[in-house]
Structures are given as C-alpha cells and as structure tokens.
Amino acid sequence: MQHYLAIDIGGTSIKYGVVQTDGTLLSNDHVPTPKTWKSFLEQIDAIVNNTQAAGPIQGIAFSAPGAVDSSTGLIHGVTALPYIHEQPFLEPFQDQYDLPVTVLNDANAAALAEGWTGAAASLKRYATVVIGTGVGGAFIDSNEVMVGSHFHGGEYGYWILDPNAPHPDGTWSKVGATAVLVKRCSDRLGLPLTGKDVFDLQSDSRIHEELENFYRWNAIGLYNLQFGLDPERILIGGGISRRPEVRDGIKRHLDALTDSFGTFRIDVETCAHFNEANLIGAVRFHLLTN
Numbered sequence: 001m002q003h004y005l006a007i008d009i010g011g012t013s014i015k016y017g018v019v020q021t022d023g024t025l026l027s028n029d030h031v032p033t034p035k036t037w038k039s040f041l042e043q044i045d046a047i048v049n050n051t052q053a054a055g056p057i058q059g060i061a062f063s064a065p066g067a068v069d070s071s072t073g074l075i076h077g078v079t080a081l082p083y084i085h086e087q088p089f090l091e092p093f094q095d096q097y098d099l100p101v102t103v104l105n106d107a108n109a110a111a112l113a114e115g116w117t118g119a120a121a122s123l124k125r126y127a128t129v130v131i132g133t134g135v136g137g138a139f140i141d142s143n144e145v146m147v148g149s150h151f152h153g154g155e156y157g158y159w160i161l162d163p164n165a166p167h168p169d170g171t172w173s174k175v176g177a178t179a180v181l182v183k184r185c186s187d188r189l190g191l192p193l194t195g196k197d198v199f200d201l202q203s204d205s206r207i208h209e210e211l212e213n214f215y216r217w218n219a220i221g222l223y224n225l226q227f228g229l230d231p232e233r234i235l236i237g238g239g240i241s242r243r244p245e246v247r248d249g250i251k252r253h254l255d256a257l258t259d260s261f262g263t264f265r266i267d268v269e270t271c272a273h274f275n276e277a278n279l280i281g282a283v284r285f286h287l288l289t290n
Contacts, residue, residue: 004286005051006279007044008063008106009033011080015275016047018057019283023117025276037083041092048097060093061286062103063110063278067151070104070285076151102286107154108145109281110237110273111138116284118272119235127231128271129156131218131238134173139229143288146229161220176217178240185210199243211249219253226266237271244270 001020008015010033017028031047034040051057064084067077073090093101104112111128120126120140129137135157139146146153157173168174178195186193188206201207222234240246251268258266273280 002058003055004059004061004283005048005057006061006063006282007047008109008278008282009065009081009084010106011065014043014047015279016051017276017279018051018055019061019280021287023113023280023284025280028276028279033081037087040083044093045096048093057099059100059102059286059290060097061282062089062101063106063282064089064103065106068103068105068108069151070102070147070289073103075103100286100290102282102289104145104282104285105138105147105151106278107136108138108147109279109285110271110277111140111154111235111281112143112145112284112288113273113277113279113281114235114271115140115143116280118277119269120233123232125231126233126235127225127229128154128235128237129218129222129225131176131178131236131240133179134177135221137237139231145285156221156225159221159224161217161224172217172221176214176221178238181210181214181240184213195240199245202245212253215246215249216253218250219257222250222254222266222268223257233267233269235269235271237274237277239274241270242274 003018003020006017006019012033013030014033015030018026031043034043064075065079066075068075073088075085075089089103090101107130114120114128125141127139137156138154159172160170161172161175162170182193182195182198185198185207198207202211236247247270254266
C-alpha cells in the first residue's frame with residue numbers, strides 16, 4: 001500500500017504524518033511553525049527527509065489556511081502567516097523532491113476527510129460547519145469541494161444572521177462562534193471563563209440562557225445552509241462539538257424551525273475526525289487530483 005506525507009500548516013504548529021491510500025493515518029507529529037519563509041522551507045525539508053528515511057513516499061499533500069487556489073498553488077487572503085501568501089507555494093517542493101505536491105485549504109481538507117473515512121463516508125453531498133474562534137466549513141458534492149469564484153466557498157462565518165446588529169456584529173462568526181459564547185458568559189458572570197467552565201456552570205440560569213442563544217443562532221445558520229445548498233447531512237466540527245449536548249441543543253432548535261413547515265428533519269451529526277482531519281483530507285485531495 002502506498003504512503004503519502006501530509007503536512008498541515010497552522011499558525012502555531014505544523015502537523016505532519018504519513019497516510020496510506022486507504023485513509024489510515026500511520027503517524028502524527030508536530031513542530032512549531034517557523035516565523036519566516038526561509039525557516040519554513042528548512043523545516044519542511046527536515047520533515048520530508050526524516051519521513052523518507054523511514055520509508056518511501058509517493059507524494060506530499062499540504063493543508064493550509066487562507067483562500068487557497070489549488071490549481072496554481074497561490075494562497076490568497078489573510079492569515080497569521082503572511083509569508084505563505086501571493087507567491088508560488090508548490091514550486092519549491094516540486095523542484096526539490098521530484099514528487100507530486102498539492103495544497104488545499106484546511107477547512108476543505110477536513111471536509112474531504114469526513115467523506116473518505118468519517119461521518120459522511122456513505123454520502124454524495126454534505127456540508128461541514130466548524131464552530132470555534134469563528135465559523136467556517138465546506139460543501140462537498142461528489143468529492144468536489146465548492147471553492148467558489150473568489151475561493152470563499154464554505155466561509156459561512158460571513159453570513160449575516162442578525163440584520164439588526166451593526167455589521168459585522170450580526171454575522172454567524174459574531175453570534176454563533178465558541179469564542180463569542182465564552183465571552184458573553186464571562187461578561188454575564190463578571191468572571192474570566194473557559195469553554196469548560198461554561199458547561200460546568202450550565203445549570204446557572206444566566207449561562208443556560210447564553211447557551212440557548214448559542215444553540216439557536218447556530219440552528220438558524222444550519223437552517224439557511226440546508227435550504228441554500230440542500231446537503232444530505234450537515235456535520236458539526238470544532239472542539240465544542242465533542243460535547244454531545246451541543247449537537248443535541250442545536251438539533252432541538254433546528255427541529256423547531258423545520259417543524260413550522262413540516263417538510264423534513266435536517267440531518268445533523270458530529271464530525272468523526274478532529275485533530276487528524278486536515279492530514280487525512282489533504283491526502284484525499286492529493287489522490288483525487290493525481
């Protein structure tokens with residue numbers, strides 16, 4: 001079975017591992033993300049050399065932040081790593097290693113992982129919504145990622161959910177993100193809380209109210225997503241989605257919205273892959289395009 005090196009570029013760390021052609025992640029490690037392009041190239045070189053010393057690889061698959069044009073290798077937009085932007089990203093690696101190299105947006109990679117060996121493995125058309133510092137995700141149709149004309153497909157966080165709030169305060173990222181929930185709960189109690197604290201204190205009426213608002217805003221977002229793109233299933237990701245009450249709370253509000261029409265229940269589940277998703281999905285994209 002062939003092996004591929006997957007590299008997930010993050011703002012604070014670079015994760016990497018070897019993935020088989022059946023989607024099995026054989027290894028998983030990480031190093032701090034360098035501060036300059038030169039140091040970045042040196043770090044990737046060390047990762048590639050160490051991996052090849054352990055066994056042959058048939059390609060290199062990158063997962064990266066930003067508005068990634070996978071066809072040209074250019075990364076547009078704004079991220080915490082300005083040095084990866086607006087330059088030929090793939091060429092240095094293709095020239096040095098004589099291997100096929102691909103790059104895909106990290107949220108899109110995570111979504112492809114779910115369709116390969118995760119919670120959407122039996123589905124043709126599905127969406128992922130990642131709830132964290134902001135809200136993002138992807139839409140997949142027959143293994144094709146909806147990238148969009150400006151590489152902003154799946155940027156659900158920009159959707160306006162509350163038109164009464166001054167822009168951009170009414171966007172999904174501003175009303176339905178985990179970071180917003182934690183801040184609002186902290187403000188209500190006058191204490192600096194963590195996400196864990198919020199759920200530990202959910203019996204408090206003030207925290208309960210904020211959680212219900214959080215569930216409802218996300219249900220509204222998923223409702224709009226369902227009737228805009230009509231996926232077979234919507235998968236919720238992000239660290240907060242590991243808590244079953246989050247999925248259940250959102251589904252409860254979502255059912256109340258759809259019951260008004262009595263058409264069908266929207267299928268919502270939790271992502272199966274979490275920290276490993278970007279690595280697995282990057283290789284899935286590599287195999288689909290080579």
